Amino acid sequence: MTRRSEQLSEALHEYVVAHSSPPDQLLLDLAQETLRLFGADAGMQIGPEQGTFMRLLAQVTGARRALEVGTFTGYSAICVARGLGTDGRLLCCDVSEEFTTVARTYWQRAGLADRIELRLAPAAQTLAALPADTSFDFAFIDADKAGYVTYWDLIVPLMRPGGVLLADNTLSHGKVIDQAEQSASVEGIRRFNEHAAADSRVELVLLPIGDGLTMARKH
Ligand SMILES: C[S@@+](CC[C@H](N)C(=O)[O-])C[C@H]1O[C@@H](n2cnc3c(N)ncnc32)[C@H](O)[C@@H]1O
16 A cells, blocks of 8 residues: 555644745735735635745756746745746746736845746737747746646746646645536646646656645656
8 A cells, every 4th residue: 555645634734834944024924915905815825835845946956947827916936936046037927917016016025026027918828929949947837727738738848858847726625536526627627637647748746735736847
């Protein structure tokens, strides 16, 4: 029998967060302001331990050029940009002026504004318009779930060999295995999970971090 990862109880999740490097005051302020401004939508933000994991991953892989699809109020972008180091650059894609106005404020406060470029347009449009010689070391997909397969197909060719691609919410709160669940977003994630797992250009693992985080490395 193999050991299995567990879905964390609230108490165990608190323990995980308490025994990981904590978010700094700026990230705590951003999480609080996002909740104040956007209420339940604040649940779209990645959790603190996922943010720390992504920063460390960007750091240990030596990533310099990064891409984010789905930026919201900028929390994950700050984590990734901090992991890239001072000469790193992060390209962010989102469609919401309202959400990303908050992101811009916090990037400024974090001293990251000159390292992050935001393009406000449907991400598929932004990605398709990138110059042919564009190359990324690190990418994070966290936008509309129905678009994940499209984003994957546009991004994988742009990843350098050895580059790391992450996709968020790939367990859909466990609904991926509930056959009665047929919402567009869960169907989108199921399609994505099948599509990515069958892609011989990458090696990947679906990690039970947050709501499921797929991590792929391009061959
Ligand atoms: C789950 S949130 C991103 C959360 C963010 N990564 C964080 O940790 O705070 C999803 C974001 O995707 C954006 N979005 C939705 N459809 C999009 C599209 N077609 N292209 C680009 N962004 C899109 C939404 O405006 C929203 O800000």
